[in-house]
Every structure is written in C-alpha cells, then in structure tokens.
Amino acid sequence: MGKVKVAIIGSGNIGTDLMIKIMRSARHLEMGAMVGIDPTSDGLARARRLGVATTAEGMDGLVRLPEWNDIAIVFDATSAYAHKAHSAVAVAAGKQVIDLTPAAIGPYTVPPVNLDDHLDQPNVNMVTCGGQATIPMVHAVRRVSRALPYAEIVASISSKSAGPGTRANIDEFTQTTARAIETVGGAARGKAVIVLNPAEPPLIMRDTVFTFSQGAEPEAIAASVEAMVKDVQTYVPGYRLKQKVQFEHIGGNAPLVIPGYGTFEGLKSSIFLEVEGAAHYLPAYAGNLDIMTSAAMATADRWVERRHKA
Structure with missing residues (x-):
C-alpha cells in the first residue's frame, strides 16, 4: 500500500x-x-x-x-x-x-x-483534547450499563501547553465536549470543564470523569474501563489510569438531583486519568496536544x- x-x-x-x-x-x-x-x-x-x-x-x-x-x-x-x-x-x-x-x-x-x-x-x-481523553471512558461505562443519565469531565492541562488557539476556543471546548459526551459517549446529559494549571514545573494532563449509571455492577464497569484504556494506548502510549475506578452507590434514601434529568439512584463511577505526551515536538506534559x-x-x-x- x-x-x-x-x-x-x-x-x-x-x-x-x-x-x-x-x-x-x-x-x-x-x-x-x-x-x-x-x-x-x-x-x-x-x-x-x-x-x-x-x-x-x-x-x-x-x-x-x-x-x-x-x-x-x-x-x-x-x-x-x-x-x-x-x-x-x-x-x-x-x-x-x-x-x-x-x-x-x-x-x-x-x-x-x-x-x-x-x-x-x-x-x-x-x-477536543478533553473529549479524546475522556469520551472513551464515558463510552466504556455506557456500553455495560442499562442507562447513563449523566457524565461530567474535568480536563486539567498545563497553561504552557495552551497556545493562542486553545485559549481562543475555551467556550467552544466546553460546548463541543459536552455535546460529544452525549452523542458519542452515550450519556443523556454531559458537562465539560477545562482548567489551565499554571503550576511550575508544568503538570502532565490530568482528566477526571464522573459517570452516573444504572444497571451495571462495579466489576463490569472496571473491566470495561481497563479494556478501553488498552484500546487508546494503541495510538497514545502515555494514556493511563492513575488509580482504580472509584464507586459510590446512590440509594433512594439520598438520591441526587441532576438538572434536566430529575432524581438519580444508581452508581457513581469516578475515573482518574493521566495523559503523557510522546514528546515528539512538545514536552511530555503536553498530553492534551x-x-x-x-x-x-x-x-x-x-x-x-x-x-x-x-
């Protein structure tokens, strides 16, 4: 070829x-x-x-x-x-x-x-960079769940890896990522937040994914997430979980209220990621790029x- x-x-x-x-x-x-x-x-x-x-x-x-x-x-x-x-x-x-x-x-x-x-x-x-890092995780939860009413992601990147184009597109970042969490990730509602971290020395990209799902056991979600990490690593070797997926059961005695959805009972999953760049042109901390x-x-x-x- x-x-x-x-x-x-x-x-x-x-x-x-x-x-x-x-x-x-x-x-x-x-x-x-x-x-x-x-x-x-x-x-x-x-x-x-x-x-x-x-x-x-x-x-x-x-x-x-x-x-x-x-x-x-x-x-x-x-x-x-x-x-x-x-x-x-x-x-x-x-x-x-x-x-x-x-x-x-x-x-x-x-x-x-x-x-x-x-x-x-x-x-x-x-x-977006945050979407590429986190939507695989949202999808990993959705594919083993009966429903995924809500997912929220927080992408934290070094301010040094945010050039003029990134800074000019902050509003588009949040809107585009949130829509893709829904249309690609499979969440009924999505939200995205980006943080530009000025810390020195610069920090590697970190992403946090919160999902609120129904109809899946923690073991199934953890296995699906780990399999998806391996899939992403085939083209981004520096993509990894920072720790095991954390779970919290939300019961009917203290349901969550999700705006636009209503009260939620089910399973909250917290997924913590790190994306280290290959340093082909930019420093390794610029995993977002x-x-x-x-x-x-x-x-x-x-x-x-x-x-x-x-």
Missing part, C-alpha cells in the same frame, strides 16, 4: 506536532504541505528544513501550491471560525478533511469508539486502509 500525501493547515503547536508524528510514525501518510499565516513561525521553519512544501498565505496559498493536486487529506489545526472556509474549499476539491478545531462541521470522531462509523464522511471532527494529533493521525491512517480495501 503506497502512502498518500497530506497537508496540515496551522503551523502552531498542534500542527507542528502532527507533522513530526506523520514523518516519524504514520503507516500510510506522508507530508505534502505545511500551511500557516505567520512566515516566521517555528512550524513553517521546521517544515522547510525537513523538505516539506510550505506557504504562509493560508488556504489560498495552499491551493496555489503545485503539491495541492496530489494531496488527499487535509488536517485543519487552526480555529473553529477559520475551519468553515477551509473545509468548504477542501471538500469541494475532493479532499478528505480532519478537523482538529471545535468547529464540528463533520461528525464527532473518537477512534476507539466510533471511527469506523464515519469513514465515508468527507469531514470528521476530533472533538499529543492525544489530539495522535487521534487525528490514527483516523487518517484508517481512512487510507479503508480506501485501499475498497
């Missing part, structure tokens, strides 16, 4: 890390172009040194590059606002689009949960495999 050429729009932290990953470890991908809007950006400078075609004129510049015709997949690591225009141009040209912004034009995609469901879509959305780029690359590799089989 030959490799297909890809372009990355966005020469910041996420785009540059993705470029390094593709060049080092992608199974079916090779770099065709790196696109930015700042000619002095480190990402564009690195791409040039590595022999990758570059442009500092955004999507318009990419379309003018001679490499454009050979590019099959476009990764967008810019912003939710800019992605709408980028996607329209790329899809019209017959390119597959992988969206690493919270724009969510295409369906939410979390590789170990629903990747194969969306391989025929021209545009798929990688949700690593899990996004790793999920995007896994999606593109699977796309190529599907096309080859077809």
Whole structure:
C-alpha cells in the first residue's frame, strides 16, 4: 500500500506536532504541505528544513501550491471560525478533511469508539483534547450499563501547553465536549470543564470523569474501563489510569438531583486519568496536544486502509 500525501493547515503547536508524528510514525501518510499565516513561525521553519512544501498565505496559498493536486487529506489545526472556509474549499476539491478545531462541521470522531462509523464522511471532527481523553471512558461505562443519565469531565492541562488557539476556543471546548459526551459517549446529559494549571514545573494532563449509571455492577464497569484504556494506548502510549475506578452507590434514601434529568439512584463511577505526551515536538506534559494529533493521525491512517480495501 503506497502512502498518500497530506497537508496540515496551522503551523502552531498542534500542527507542528502532527507533522513530526506523520514523518516519524504514520503507516500510510506522508507530508505534502505545511500551511500557516505567520512566515516566521517555528512550524513553517521546521517544515522547510525537513523538505516539506510550505506557504504562509493560508488556504489560498495552499491551493496555489503545485503539491495541492496530489494531496488527499487535509488536517485543519487552526480555529473553529477559520475551519468553515477551509473545509468548504477542501471538500469541494475532493479532499478528505480532519478537523482538529471545535468547529464540528463533520461528525464527532473518537477512534476507539466510533471511527469506523464515519469513514465515508468527507469531514470528521476530533472533538477536543478533553473529549479524546475522556469520551472513551464515558463510552466504556455506557456500553455495560442499562442507562447513563449523566457524565461530567474535568480536563486539567498545563497553561504552557495552551497556545493562542486553545485559549481562543475555551467556550467552544466546553460546548463541543459536552455535546460529544452525549452523542458519542452515550450519556443523556454531559458537562465539560477545562482548567489551565499554571503550576511550575508544568503538570502532565490530568482528566477526571464522573459517570452516573444504572444497571451495571462495579466489576463490569472496571473491566470495561481497563479494556478501553488498552484500546487508546494503541495510538497514545502515555494514556493511563492513575488509580482504580472509584464507586459510590446512590440509594433512594439520598438520591441526587441532576438538572434536566430529575432524581438519580444508581452508581457513581469516578475515573482518574493521566495523559503523557510522546514528546515528539512538545514536552511530555503536553498530553492534551499529543492525544489530539495522535487521534487525528490514527483516523487518517484508517481512512487510507479503508480506501485501499475498497
């Protein structure tokens, strides 16, 4: 199976890390172009040194590059606002689009949960870093439960790993992640919180997942969670549980009140995660960026495999 050429729009932290990953470890991908809007950006400078075609004129510049015709997949690591225009141009040209912004034009995609469901879509959305880290856990609880009325996640990342794009998209992060907890994770209601931690030295990404489920025993949930962790580790080796899943039975003598749902009786599960980055371009503490780029690359590799089989 030959490799297909890809372009990355966005020469910041996420785009540059993705470029390094593709060049080092992608199974079916090779770099065709790196696109930015700042000619002095480190990402564009690195791409040039590595022999990758570059442009500092955004999507318009990419379309003018001679490499454009050979590019099959476009990764967008810019912003939710800019992605709408980028996607329209790329899809019209017959390119597959992988969206690493919270724009969510295409369906939410979390590789170990629903990747194969969306391989025929021209545009798929990688949700958010918090979504990629936590939605597999929400789904792990849901798939062994009769019902999952509520799930809440808290993503804590080092402030040093939150660049301008991340900071500009905080509202979109919470909204997009919450919706994906419901539509992909399977919770009836979802909530997402992000914390930018200024601690020094910087802390590795930590995620906490609270689920409120019915119709499943703790042993079944724990086994499902551990199996899902192994699935995520196939493309994010630094993904791990910090401790065993914690459980609390909520009885009818003291039910919880969940806004928009009502009173809840059942099982509360608390799942504590750590995501250590591979340090391909960014420090290991930037697991929030690593899990996004790793999920995007896994999606593109699977796309190529599907096309080859077809």
